[in-house]
Amino acid sequence: MKLILITSILEFEKDICQLFKKSEVEVYSSNDIQGHKFYSATNIKDNWFSAQKDTYNSKLFFSFTSEEKVEIMLKNIEEFNTKKTTTNPIKAVVVDIEKYI
Numbered sequence: 001m002k003l004i005l006i007t008s009i010l011e012f013e014k015d016i017c018q019l020f021k022k023s024e025v026e027v028y029s030s031n032d033i034q035g036h037k038f039y040s041a042t043n044i045k046d047n048w049f050s051a052q053k054d055t056y057n058s059k060l061f062f063s064f065t066s067e068e069k070v071e072i073m074l075k076n077i078e079e080f081n082t083k084k085t086t087t088n089p090i091k092a093v094v095v096d097i098e099k100y101i
């Protein structure tokens with residue numbers, strides 16, 4: 001069994017739900033989160049402040065599922081990211097589950 005964790009900007013929520021369906025991952029959970037990025041200006045003319053912080057409405061998805069379905073999901077996410085031109089691609093992490101009840 002594996003745990004897959006996926007983060008994305010809120011705009012991709014429906015796309016990720018479709019990716020779960022396409023990957024035949026039938027059970028998953030989600031939660032609204034805030035994503036943050038810090039930038040430092042290389043040129044003072046580009047930014048009046050010493051640092052700029054951007055906040056993004058984001059979503060966290062997770063599912064406990066089989067290794068086979070995780071591999072399909074990762075492939076589908078990779079394919080999605082190559083088709084979308086964005087500075088905020090879908091990100092995924094997989095964790096081994098040693099024991100569970």
